[in-house]
Amino acid sequence: MALLVLKFGGTSVADIDRIRNVASHVQREADAGHACAVVVSAMAGATNQLVSLVEQAWGFKERQLNGGREFSAQYDCREYDAVVSSGEQVTSGLLALVLQSLGIAARSWQGWQIPVYTDDAHRAARITGLDVEGLKGRMLDGEVAVVAGFQGIAPGNRISTLGRGGSDTSAVALAAALQADRCDIYTDVDGVYTTDPRVVPKAHRLDRISYEEMLEMASQGAKVLQTRSVELAMQRGVRVLVRSSFEPPDLGGKATDSALEELGTLVCHEDEIVEQNVVSGIAYARDEAKVTLLKIADKPGVAAQVFVPLAEANINVDMIVQNVSEDGFTDLTFTVQSADLDQALEVLRNARDRIGYLDLRGSTDIAKVSAIGVGMRSHAGVAAAMFNALAEKGINIEAISTSEIKISVLIDAAYAELAVRTLHSLFGLDRN
Amino acid sequence: MALLVLKFGGTSVADIDRIRNVASHVQREADAGHACAVVVSAMAGATNQLVSLVEQAWGFKERQLNGGREFSAQYDCREYDAVVSSGEQVTSGLLALVLQSLGIAARSWQGWQIPVYTDDAHRAARITGLDVEGLKGRMLDGEVAVVAGFQGIAPGNRISTLGRGGSDTSAVALAAALQADRCDIYTDVDGVYTTDPRVVPKAHRLDRISYEEMLEMASQGAKVLQTRSVELAMQRGVRVLVRSSFEPPDLGGKATDSALEELGTLVCHEDEIVEQNVVSGIAYARDEAKVTLLKIADKPGVAAQVFVPLAEANINVDMIVQNVSEDGFTDLTFTVQSADLDQALEVLRNARDRIGYLDLRGSTDIAKVSAIGVGMRSHAGVAAAMFNALAEKGINIEAISTSEIKISVLIDAAYAELAVRTLHSLFGLDRN
Numbered sequence: 001m002a003l004l005v006l007k008f009g010g011t012s013v014a015d016i017d018r019i020r021n022v023a024s025h026v027q028r029e030a031d032a033g034h035a036c037a038v039v040v041s042a043m044a045g046a047t048n049q050l051v052s053l054v055e056q057a058w059g060f061k062e063r064q065l066n067g068g069r070e071f072s073a074q075y076d077c078r079e080y081d082a083v084v085s086s087g088e089q090v091t092s093g094l095l096a097l098v099l100q101s102l103g104i105a106a107r108s109w110q111g112w113q114i115p116v117y118t119d120d121a122h123r124a125a126r127i128t129g130l131d132v133e134g135l136k137g138r139m140l141d142g143e144v145a146v147v148a149g150f151q152g153i154a155p156g157n158r159i160s161t162l163g164r165g166g167s168d169t170s171a172v173a174l175a176a177a178l179q180a181d182r183c184d185i186y187t188d189v190d191g192v193y194t195t196d197p198r199v200v201p202k203a204h205r206l207d208r209i210s211y212e213e214m215l216e217m218a219s220q221g222a223k224v225l226q227t228r229s230v231e232l233a234m235q236r237g238v239r240v241l242v243r244s245s246f247e248p249p250d251l252g253g254k255a256t257d258s259a260l261e262e263l264g265t266l267v268c269h270e271d272e273i274v275e276q277n278v279v280s281g282i283a284y285a286r287d288e289a290k291v292t293l294l295k296i297a298d299k300p301g302v303a304a305q306v307f308v309p310l311a312e313a314n315i316n317v318d319m320i321v322q323n324v325s326e327d328g329f330t331d332l333t334f335t336v337q338s339a340d341l342d343q344a345l346e347v348l349r350n351a352r353d354r355i356g357y358l359d360l361r362g363s364t365d366i367a368k369v370s371a372i373g374v375g376m377r378s379h380a381g382v383a384a385a386m387f388n389a390l391a392e393k394g395i396n397i398e399a400i401s402t403s404e405i406k407i408s409v410l411i412d413a414a415y416a417e418l419a420v421r422t423l424h425s426l427f428g429l430d431r432n
Numbered sequence: 433m434a435l436l437v438l439k440f441g442g443t444s445v446a447d448i449d450r451i452r453n454v455a456s457h458v459q460r461e462a463d464a465g466h467a468c469a470v471v472v473s474a475m476a477g478a479t480n481q482l483v484s485l486v487e488q489a490w491g492f493k494e495r496q497l498n499g500g501r502e503f504s505a506q507y508d509c510r511e512y513d514a515v516v517s518s519g520e521q522v523t524s525g526l527l528a529l530v531l532q533s534l535g536i537a538a539r540s541w542q543g544w545q546i547p548v549y550t551d552d553a554h555r556a557a558r559i560t561g562l563d564v565e566g567l568k569g570r571m572l573d574g575e576v577a578v579v580a581g582f583q584g585i586a587p588g589n590r591i592s593t594l595g596r597g598g599s600d601t602s603a604v605a606l607a608a609a610l611q612a613d614r615c616d617i618y619t620d621v622d623g624v625y626t627t628d629p630r631v632v633p634k635a636h637r638l639d640r641i642s643y644e645e646m647l648e649m650a651s652q653g654a655k656v657l658q659t660r661s662v663e664l665a666m667q668r669g670v671r672v673l674v675r676s677s678f679e680p681p682d683l684g685g686k687a688t689d690s691a692l693e694e695l696g697t698l699v700c701h702e703d704e705i706v707e708q709n710v711v712s713g714i715a716y717a718r719d720e721a722k723v724t725l726l727k728i729a730d731k732p733g734v735a736a737q738v739f740v741p742l743a744e745a746n747i748n749v750d751m752i753v754q755n756v757s758e759d760g761f762t763d764l765t766f767t768v769q770s771a772d773l774d775q776a777l778e779v780l781r782n783a784r785d786r787i788g789y790l791d792l793r794g795s796t797d798i799a800k801v802s803a804i805g806v807g808m809r810s811h812a813g814v815a816a817a818m819f820n821a822l823a824e825k826g827i828n829i830e831a832i833s834t835s836e837i838k839i840s841v842l843i844d845a846a847y848a849e850l851a852v853r854t855l856h857s858l859f860g861l862d863r864n
Contacts, residue, residue, distance in 0.1 A: 016485065016488040016489055019489065050522065053448065053522065053526055054525070054526070054529060056448040057448055057451065057525075057526040057527075057529040057530045057533070058529050058530075058532075058533050059533045075529055075532070075533075076528070076529060076532055076539075078539070079525040079526075079528045079529045079532070079539070079540055080525070080529075082521060082524065082525035082528075082540050082542070083521070083522050083525035083526060083529075085521075086518035086519075086521045086522050087518075089514060089515070089517075089518045089521070090482065090485065090515050090518050092514065093486070093489075093511040093512070093514035093515035094485055094486070094489040094511075094515060095489075096508070096511045096514075097486060097489040097490050097507055097508060097511045097512075097515075098489045098490075100490075100507070100508055100511070101489070101490050101491045101507075107508075107510070107511070108511055108514045110514070110591075112544065113589055113590075157545055158545075159542075
């Protein structure tokens with residue numbers, strides 16, 4: 001017997017027929033003798049509907065902003081959480097009922113019932129602890145625990161939510177607390193691919209990927225797992241299997257470790273990966289925007305003048321490039337999330353006197369393309385090969401950022417697909 | 433300063449515009465300096481949608497049964513409660529946000545947060561206690577408490593619901609626990625009428641009605657208040673004002689007791705009602721069904737053979753008539769809720785050998801018409817006058833039941849409106 005956490009996202013529970021499909025996955029694992037906890041998201045569309053009600057209630061003023069939205073003022077996130085968490089509450093009850101109708105003992109658990117403790121950063125709370133004693137006891141007695149994902153309880157006995165995609169984090173945190181053998185994330189794809197198959201038809205599914213690589217893939221634009229859930233899995237050593245909720249598995253509950261690769265992609269410690277490529281995947285993101293400050297003084301303290309007020313406004317800055325100085329002045333370019341662009345520009349306009357710049361420009365016509373692989377640590381020349389290949393295709397690099405296992409370049413959005421295909425091929429990831 | 437509980441039903445919170453209207457009522461009371469708790473139902477239609485999801489999840493088999501529905505087997509009512517209670521959760525958060533957007537301090541309270549303790553009769557739980565200390569403290573500090581109606585917390589930390597219309601009971605129970613000055617039930621009508629104005633255009637709104645009368649009105653078919661909430665109000669002496677959520681009040685928060693009558697109908701102790709009519713109202717119900725057992729033995733113990741199995745099946749029996757015995761046999765007629773008819777017939781068919789009867793008949797073509805008034809206690813001849821008037825119109829009485837303050841007759845459904853108009857006129861209730 002194994003102790004498993006299964007997680008199903010919004011599209012997997014979009015209607016009762018799909019919830020029945022989820023139940024058949026749970027039934028398979030339960031029939032194989034495993035103790036199961038199932039973490040569910042809200043039915044697809046439900047969360048958006050609830051958020052829209054919150055916006056209407058608050059008298060939301062819509063401002064078109066690169067397709068994004070911004071609130072005229074901050075509403076009470078505790079009430080947002082009370083409203084929006086109801087979506088997962090509904091799904092958890094429905095799945096428990098479907099399981100019961102199949103003769104499987106099951107009950108729903110809300111965040112406050114387990115409880116899943118979080119901090120008080122409502123709408124984007126972090127889990128601070130879980131008390132799974134009661135839940136685990138009932139699981140070991142053969143009852144499936146159906147857990148409402150995305151939600152917890154904050155100090156003061158208020159409902160909190162973990163931010164969009166938070167159900168992945170709920171699942172991994174639960175798996176860690178339960179000391180589960182595995183956390184299966186069921187999605188609408190059958191695993192983690194070397195890159196987006198819609199862009200590169202020759203992309204292939206990875207059998208295994210290390211936590212570090214997955215973390216970079218997730219934060220560089222691959223949507224399959226929420227970044228925080230991967231961080232947590234890495235910290236706590238939770239083995240995560242990304243698999244499809246729609247394709248019927250061939251191996252059923254009897255899947256052994258060696259067979260897991262048939263089911264999806266195992267996210268695990270890199271020691272568990274025998275054959276390591278130099279580059280495991282190519283990620284890309286179009287949701288960044290570029291901000292350029294022209295002609296700022298090139299002297300100590302200027303960077304702080306720029307970035308401290310942005311940090312205070314909770315705006316994350318990603319890549320930063322500073323040009324060579326000329327006559328004591330320089331140009332500074334950096335990227336932020338597209339949704340934050342307008343606010344970033346406003347913050348910088350307000351700080352213009354303190355910073356001192358000639359002009360301020362914002363643009364969303366950019367894409368970030370990244371090559372990711374733990375093999376880079378032991379291979380020189382990866383960056384050089386990458387820049388060469390892009391240059392050969394006439395693609396101009398506007399900014400570069402690197403980590404030990406990742407090289408990201410900022411390019412004109414029009415060249416994004418070409419760049420991804422070029423790099424996928426360059427690093428030997430193409431399969432037919 | 434008064435301590436008020438305001439309750440708004442599903443049609444009053446059906447969309448954000450209507451929730452804004454609710455907020456304007458709350459604002460008026462808050463501006464007048466009153467400490468307010470607002471109990472809300474789910475948005476109109478939300479509960480039905482959630483119930484439909486539960487039915488689908490359980491694999492509900494629909495059986496047409498006099499327009500009613502029946503489940504093929506009993507699902508887990510704890511999960512029903514988890515799913516269905518989410519409707520009130522959403523409304524409570526939304527109203528809190530709307531109030532905040534108007535600059536009024538407010539927060540939402542779920543049943544488990546207050547907490548509202550109930551027994552474990554999920555889906556139709558009874559409130560066993562409320563701990564309002566925390567909530568009351570914040571109300572007295574000027575924060576509006578927005579309470580999700582209809583829900584509580586059962587032993588075992590599970591969400592419970594109070595049954596359809598339970599938000600009225602939530603409001604009255606909260607008013608009792610808070611020792612509130614008044615519980616205002618805002619509905620889509622502006623008070624309690626002498627009878628249904630759609631049937632009798634000459635019906636008029638009552639200024640005041642006693643708990644006892646209201647209880648009879650509610651249980652005899654008047655839909656304005658849930659029966660249990662009236663019982664509770666009577667037990668705990670909660671003054672209830674039934675008023676319209678749509679018509680703007682003339683008097684605002686400054687309403688004094690003598691002016692309450694302008695706002696709606698006050699449900700109160702009969703001592704508070706100065707001029708008492710003999711009959712205060714005429715109620716009618718079409719949702720009863722008649723069951724007749726032909727030729728059963730007229731001997732001790734037969735009634736128990738009939739009614740014990742019905743009680744065990746949780747079927748409420750209302751009126752009972754037994755004809756004069758002939759040759760040791762008699763006919764027994766009684767009424768049940770239409771929705772229970774099929775089940776009642778099945779129970780009796782299964783018990784046929786033990787009971788011993790010639791034939792079993794069920795019919796839904798009946799109506800129950802009731803005259804209600806505390807004045808009956810001191811006036812003789814009310815029943816005689818009633819039977820006379822009906823006979824003059826050629827209306828046959830199939831069964832009669834009476835209490836100290838009520839006379840009900842069972843008649844052919846086709847004559848229901850005629851009977852109501854006749855009695856309304858007979859007892860001097862017509863107004864132009």
